[in-house]
Each structure stands twice: as C-alpha cells, then as structure tokens.
Amino acid sequence: xxxxxxxxxxxxxxxxxxxxxxPQGRRVNAVGALFHKTRHLAFxxxxxxxxxxxxxxxxxxxxxxxxxxxxxxxxxxxxxxxxMAGRPSDAAPQGWRRDKPLVIVLDNYSxxxxxxxxxxxxxxxxxxxxxxxxxxxxxxxxxxxxxWRDVKQHRMRRLSRSCLLDLKRDVDxxxxxxxxxxxxxxxxxxxxx
Numbered sequence: 001x002x003x004x005x006x007x008x009x010x011x012x013x014x015x016x017x018x019x020x021x022x023p024q025g026r027r028v029n030a031v032g033a034l035f036h037k038t039r040h041l042a043f044x045x046x047x048x049x050x051x052x053x054x055x056x057x058x059x060x061x062x063x064x065x066x067x068x069x070x071x072x073x074x075x076x077x078x079x080x081x082x083x084m085a086g087r088p089s090d091a092a093p094q095g096w097r098r099d100k101p102l103v104i105v106l107d108n109y110s111x112x113x114x115x116x117x118x119x120x121x122x123x124x125x126x127x128x129x130x131x132x133x134x135x136x137x138x139x140x141x142x143x144x145x146x147x148w149r150d151v152k153q154h155r156m157r158r159l160s161r162s163c164l165l166d167l168k169r170d171v172d173x174x175x176x177x178x179x180x181x182x183x184x185x186x187x188x189x190x191x192x193x
Contacts, residue, residue, distance in 0.1 A: 026050060026164065028171045029072040033084045033104075034144040041147060041179040044080050046070045047168040063165035074116040081120075085129050098128045105132045107142060151178050 010016040032043040047069055049061035061069055070076065081104060087096050106112055112133070121131060139145045155174035161167045 026167075028164075028168050030148075030171065030175065031072060031077060031080050032144055032147070032175070033080075034147065036143060039182045039185075041144075041175070041182055042084060043175045043179070044076070045168060045171055045175070046072060046076065047164050049164055061164055063163065064168060068168060072111065074111050074114040074120075077111050078117065078120050081124070081129070085124075085127065087127070093123065094126075096127055101128045101130065103130045103132055105134060105142070107134050107139070108136050147178060147182075151175055 008016050008018065026049065028045050028047050030043055030045045032041060034041050045068075047061065047064055048071055049064075049069065084104070085098060085102055111117060124131065134141050151171075151174045155177055156170060158170060161170065
C-alpha cells in the first residue's frame with residue numbers, strides 16, 4: 001500500500017528515518033486483456049490482505065466485499081479468459097464454441113504452468129481459442145505492458161494509502177480511466193480519418 005522512497009532530503013547534519021512497512025499481502029493484483037482491433041481494455045482486480053492471526057478477516061480488508069479479496073490463481077485467470085472469449089455464463093462448460101477464432105497472448109506467469117490451467121487448455125482448443133505464449137523475459141513484446149506502466153507511473157498519483165479499500169478503488173479508477181482514454185483516442189482517430 002506504500003511505495004518505498006527512492007530518495008529523500010533533510011537538513012544539513014540531520015538524519016532522515018523512513019519507517020519500513022512490510023509489503024507482503026498488502027497489494028492489488030490485476031489481470032487484463034487488450035483487444036487490438038478495438039483497443040478495448042478489459043481487466044479484473046483482486047485485493048490481497050495479509051493473513052490475520054486468529055481472525056477471520058484482516059482489519060486491512062475492511063470495507064471490501066469477499067468477491068474483491070483473493071489471489072490471482074488459476075481459477076481466477078480461467079474465469080477471466082472465458083469471459084473475454086465471450087462464453088455466456090449459462091453456457092455448458094463443454095460444447096460451447098466461438099463463432100470466430102480467438103488468439104490470446106500470454107506471458108509466462110507461474111499460474112500459466114499450473115496443472116489446472118493446462119487442463120483447461122483442452123477446452124479452449126475445442127472452443128476455438130488458441131493461446132500464444134511470449135518468450136520468457138520479453139515484456140517489450142507484450143502490447144499491454146505499456147498500459148500497465150502508464151497506469152502505475154502516471155495514473156496512480158498517490159504514493160500511499162491508509163487501507164486496502166483505498167488502494168483497490170484507486171487501481172480500479174486508474175484502469176477504468178485508461179480504458180476510457182483508449183476508446184476516446186481511437187474514436188478521435190476514426191473521426192479525423
């Protein structure tokens with residue numbers, strides 16, 4: 001919830017002390033899809049609070065709905081891919097097929113190598129969804145990486161938040177603003193052409 005200070009200053013002869021706050025478990029994870037033809041950005045976020053000792057919910061997670069809390073695991077990513085592919089929520093898991101083929105470009109996140117994710121690849125192939133994995137350590141080949149960088153470095157103005165709810169709301173607002181900016185810029189380009 002608090003970014004570390006890269007630099008600081010103090011008066012001559014005075015020492016600056018910056019308190020350390022362990023970042024473990026105080027984060028918001030996002031998964032996103034950038035549709036290249038329409039420049040539509042879709043995303044989903046989950047807040048992660050540290051595991052409390054002998055309590056059901058961490059005090060840092062107060063105000064968040066249970067559906068907003070969790071980790072970015074294989075089940076979350078699988079559900080996101082099916083939604084991006086356009087499978088209706090009431091469609092049978094087996095037998096649904098896209099009208100047009102879909103290619104999804106993925107990095108090599110550890111979840112992509114999980115057993116559950118690999119099992120789902122069979123169903124995606126049957127639904128005419130192909131997965132293309134980028135080479136390891138090559139974020140420059142990903143079309144969505146510049147968007148993540150812009151959101152982190154330019155659209156998230158506050159460097160510190162008092163609670164996880166504020167961080168999640170700020171991340172969601174920044175991603176929504178970026179998605180709207182992409183649509184607006186493409187509309188302007190289409191009108192000027």
